[in-house]
Amino acid sequence: MTHVVRVEFAGPARMQYCSAAGATPALGDVVVVETEWGVGIGEVCAVLPSAVSDQLKVPVWTILRKATPTDLSRRETLLQREREARRFCRERILARGLPMKLTEVRIGLDSSKAMFYFTADGRVDFRELVKDLVQHLHTRVELRQIGVRDEAKVLGSAGACGRPVCCHAFLQGFAPVSIRMAKDQNLALNPAKLSGICGRLKCCLAYEHCLYADLKHGLPKVGGHVMTNRGPGVIRGQNILEQTVLVGLETGGQVTLTVSEVTSRPRPEGEGRGQEPARGAAGERRAGGRLAARKDPQETGPGGSSRRTHRRRPGPFAQPVNGDESSPELTGLEDA
Numbered sequence: 001m002t003h004v005v006r007v008e009f010a011g012p013a014r015m016q017y018c019s020a021a022g023a024t025p026a027l028g029d030v031v032v033v034e035t036e037w038g039v040g041i042g043e044v045c046a047v048l049p050s051a052v053s054d055q056l057k058v059p060v061w062t063i064l065r066k067a068t069p070t071d072l073s074r075r076e077t078l079l080q081r082e083r084e085a086r087r088f089c090r091e092r093i094l095a096r097g098l099p100m101k102l103t104e105v106r107i108g109l110d111s112s113k114a115m116f117y118f119t120a121d122g123r124v125d126f127r128e129l130v131k132d133l134v135q136h137l138h139t140r141v142e143l144r145q146i147g148v149r150d151e152a153k154v155l156g157s158a159g160a161c162g163r164p165v166c167c168h169a170f171l172q173g174f175a176p177v178s179i180r181m182a183k184d185q186n187l188a189l190n191p192a193k194l195s196g197i198c199g200r201l202k203c204c205l206a207y208e209h210c211l212y213a214d215l216k217h218g219l220p221k222v223g224g225h226v227m228t229n230r231g232p233g234v235i236r237g238q239n240i241l242e243q244t245v246l247v248g249l250e251t252g253g254q255v256t257l258t259v260s261e262v263t264s265r266p267r268p269e270g271e272g273r274g275q276e277p278a279r280g281a282a283g284e285r286r287a288g289g290r291l292a293a294r295k296d297p298q299e300t301g302p303g304g305s306s307r308r309t310h311r312r313r314p315g316p317f318a319q320p321v322n323g324d325e326s327s328p329e330l331t332g333l334e335d336a
Helices: 069-096 127-137 148-155 179-184 209-217 272-294 328-335
Strands: 003-008 015-020 030-035 038-048 060-066 101-107 113-119 140-145 225-228 231-239 244-249 254-258 298-300 306-308
Touching: 003 060, 015 030, 015 038, 030 069, 038 069, 069 101, 069 113, 069 127, 101 148, 113 127, 113 148, 127 140, 179 209, 225 244, 231 254
Parallel strands: 015 060, 113 140
Antiparallel strands: 003 015, 003 038, 030 038, 030 060, 101 113, 225 231, 231 244, 244 254, 298 306
């Protein structure tokens, strides 16, 4: 039976899941494992049950062995080397004027590979920087660009809830988060409250979205017409968790009712789209009044005398302007 454990590494927060084919390591054991930057050494922080380990959707690495005293002494030297490599890399970034920000440095336990993680707004030509790092470290160097969410996961901080951010504490991957999740939970669409320290939507918006979606499925939609024991009305609001709706009665006033106390009814014929032509007709009457005022041939001249305006007769190439055809200028305005 294969056991899966979670291993944490020293320095900036980074963890991964590893499998132990033999005996299961205990909590607090220091083990040597395979990583993306070579051979790493970390501490076992959790042992997953078999039911949970079978549902993991993240890469599972292999535990090579338990750490020996030689590995422990080498880890202290390795941490010092990583700090020195981080300082040297930042100096070279400033010297070459590269638009990038160094986030994390990892060097394998056998010093066969060094991984540098950075963030940038766009693509960066770091070929000269790689040459400087290779000459300084005398090992294989790889630079990898990460996103702002990965940067928050590495650096960590406290969220608005007062606890460490989820990506730094336990999340291994980033699920898609959309503004629709906030709308379904009736949250205020305030970017300052919905965004995390990374500037993106908070990952916790997706935790309860499935529950809200199921509860909201049985509620009448806002704006829908319903019949209640107090008469007909229109849905003005929803309380998803309490399964109640706010109904605006046609007789006046509002009342909060449960889902079982309202019944959907069809939209009255005199409401909705039937009112739009009336507004359009009123607009035409107003426009017609303005056009009639413009076409009035009588104007008052100086001294109160009445005079008649004379229009220039259109030439042979003039565009006709009447009720059936419009000039190109008017057509452009209508399209705009």
